[in-house]
Amino acid sequence: MLKPLSKNRLKFYQKLNQKKYRDQEKLYLISGLRAVQSALENDKDNCIELIFEESKEELLLNLETSLVKQQSTVSSKDFKSLSDEKSPQGICLVAKKPTTDFELNKIKNGPILFLDRISDPGNLGTIIRSAAWFGIGAVLLSPGSADPFQPKVVRASVGAINVVQIFEEVGIRKLEQIKSQKDFSFFATDVSGGTELSSTKFNKTTLLMFGSEAHGLANEYKNLADSKLLIKKIGNGESLNVANAAAIIMYQATINK
Amino acid sequence: MLKPLSKNRLKFYQKLNQKKYRDQEKLYLISGLRAVQSALENDKDNCIELIFEESKEELLLNLETSLVKQQSTVSSKDFKSLSDEKSPQGICLVAKKPTTDFELNKIKNGPILFLDRISDPGNLGTIIRSAAWFGIGAVLLSPGSADPFQPKVVRASVGAINVVQIFEEVGIRKLEQIKSQKDFSFFATDVSGGTELSSTKFNKTTLLMFGSEAHGLANEYKNLADSKLLIKKIGNGESLNVANAAAIIMYQATINK
Numbered sequence: 001m002l003k004p005l006s007k008n009r010l011k012f013y014q015k016l017n018q019k020k021y022r023d024q025e026k027l028y029l030i031s032g033l034r035a036v037q038s039a040l041e042n043d044k045d046n047c048i049e050l051i052f053e054e055s056k057e058e059l060l061l062n063l064e065t066s067l068v069k070q071q072s073t074v075s076s077k078d079f080k081s082l083s084d085e086k087s088p089q090g091i092c093l094v095a096k097k098p099t100t101d102f103e104l105n106k107i108k109n110g111p112i113l114f115l116d117r118i119s120d121p122g123n124l125g126t127i128i129r130s131a132a133w134f135g136i137g138a139v140l141l142s143p144g145s146a147d148p149f150q151p152k153v154v155r156a157s158v159g160a161i162n163v164v165q166i167f168e169e170v171g172i173r174k175l176e177q178i179k180s181q182k183d184f185s186f187f188a189t190d191v192s193g194g195t196e197l198s199s200t201k202f203n204k205t206t207l208l209m210f211g212s213e214a215h216g217l218a219n220e221y222k223n224l225a226d227s228k229l230l231i232k233k234i235g236n237g238e239s240l241n242v243a244n245a246a247a248i249i250m251y252q253a254t255i256n257k
Numbered sequence: 258m259l260k261p262l263s264k265n266r267l268k269f270y271q272k273l274n275q276k277k278y279r280d281q282e283k284l285y286l287i288s289g290l291r292a293v294q295s296a297l298e299n300d301k302d303n304c305i306e307l308i309f310e311e312s313k314e315e316l317l318l319n320l321e322t323s324l325v326k327q328q329s330t331v332s333s334k335d336f337k338s339l340s341d342e343k344s345p346q347g348i349c350l351v352a353k354k355p356t357t358d359f360e361l362n363k364i365k366n367g368p369i370l371f372l373d374r375i376s377d378p379g380n381l382g383t384i385i386r387s388a389a390w391f392g393i394g395a396v397l398l399s400p401g402s403a404d405p406f407q408p409k410v411v412r413a414s415v416g417a418i419n420v421v422q423i424f425e426e427v428g429i430r431k432l433e434q435i436k437s438q439k440d441f442s443f444f445a446t447d448v449s450g451g452t453e454l455s456s457t458k459f460n461k462t463t464l465l466m467f468g469s470e471a472h473g474l475a476n477e478y479k480n481l482a483d484s485k486l487l488i489k490k491i492g493n494g495e496s497l498n499v500a501n502a503a504a505i506i507m508y509q510a511t512i513n514k
Contacts, residue, residue, distance in 0.1 A: 038495055122379065126498045135492025156498075163493045198512045234511050235392025236420045238295055241383045241413075244504035247497070251505045254491050255455045 005072040014081055019147050028149040031083050031092040038159020040067045046096035053079040056090030084151050097149055100168040104177050109137040111206040111253045117144040118212050125156025126243040132160035134250040140170040172220050186225045194228030202253040213242050262329040271338055276404050285406040288340050288349040295416020297324045303353035310336040313347030341408050354406055357425040361434050366394040368463040368510045374401040375469050382413020383500040389417035391507040397427040429477050443482045451485025459510040470499050
């Protein structure tokens with residue numbers, strides 16, 4: 001039998017839906033079975049408390065719950081107050097937020113990604129998910145990007161948020177450090193022209209830059225690029241979704257390295 | 258000066274947010290500037306009426322409005338009633354819905370896609386968008402898929418819904434016809450194993466099958482596959498988003514053909 005969550009702790013956890021409190025408490029919420037499973041498998045030391053919606057305790061059967069000391073239940077109504085979803089699955093995990101402060105020495109193997117102002121949480125989460133699949137060394141987020149620990153990004157990443165090394169607030173100075181001190185080659189994606197992706201060679205010191213669909217890549221970043229990449233258009237489409245373009249380029253950059 | 262839309266027509270167009278009325282009236286709504294631009298460029302004969310939110314008429318400047326005879330304005334409140342978005346851009350187009358009845362003779366060049374019960378509208382729209390970019394000959398949707406003309410799919414496709422040939426209600430019998438009478442080779446994507454994507458050869462009679470993330474590809478379809486495809490996992494990720502996987506495979510299938 002699980003214990004009910006106290007009103008005080010419920011209130012405390014509800015606040016984690018706001019960035020201010022996530023930053024202050026260094027905690028965030030992971031909702032949904034697959035994402036919780038992934039966190040338990042990949043990042044168990046940072047798992048703080050499992051919360052189940054009462055009557056959904058059968059979800060326990062799918063989990064190695066022994067990995068988390070604290071476990072509790074809440075009513076359906078209270079569970080909804082923890083989630084921004086219309087129909088949450090009924091399981092969520094409170095986890096320690098890793099530090100996302102940039103450190104040059106933590107940049108080891110490439111390819112790595114730099115994302116300029118990707119503010120759509122679905123796109124950001126999906127890119128992080130693909131980055132985990134392709135073994136991307138780090139995801140660097142420019143100022144003005146979505147918070148990677150907000151619930152929608154965490155959900156779209158389906159657990160990958162626990163797998164990939166993420167740095168926030170990476171601007172032009174830090175990029176210049178990576179270029180000069182780590183000797184990375186920078187590739188910018190550009191629909192207007194560039195080398196065709198399929199004939200480009202990549203290696204372990206490759207940095208791939210992507211801008212948002214709304215703003216593109218800012219000029220100051222674009223000017224740092226050594227090469228421009230083009231995904232050849234074969235049909236009559238007008239554009240590609242940025243997460244899809246990033247997935248294609250990660251695929252090619254990891255098989256061509 | 259644009260004329261205001263009559264109450265009766267507003268009511269009539271509001272109903273197009275429901276599948277029943279879209280099917281009955283053979284019309285659908287396209288919301289947002291980029292998608293409307295794409296429809297005017299690629300499918301002008303099917304554009305029926307442009308509707309602007311009053312005060313947003315500056316959007317007219319971005320459009321070849323002469324291509325559409327009927328144009329009208331509505332209040333902000335009425336515009337919202339036409340859209341399922343929280344903050345719609347203020348421009349929408351009523352368009353004729355093309356027929357999506359399957360005809361074997363309309364299947365010409367591949368690669369073509371078969372999607373089994375993709376019910377997430379964002380994923381379906383994004384796949385259609387990539388299909389337009391890569392010149393995919395047709396997108397076949399199984400019974401139980403999302404309606405491709407619902408507003409969220411149309412929006413995620415960013416205009417590509419007007420570019421790609423789409424067939425609905427394609428089940429096992431129709432797939433068998435394509436295989437036997439058109440001599441297509443069927444490829445199923447499978448995370449559990451298969452030939453690595455990068456070493457697979459494709460051609461103009463390739464059909465690529467994808468299942469939803471929730472249900473995978475149904476066995477009856479999987480049994481039709483000549484080969485299984487695998488996108489090699491390099492990192493510690495658990496899965497790829499289906500629209501991203503489809504984009505990667507479309508990319509590879511169109512450069513390797």
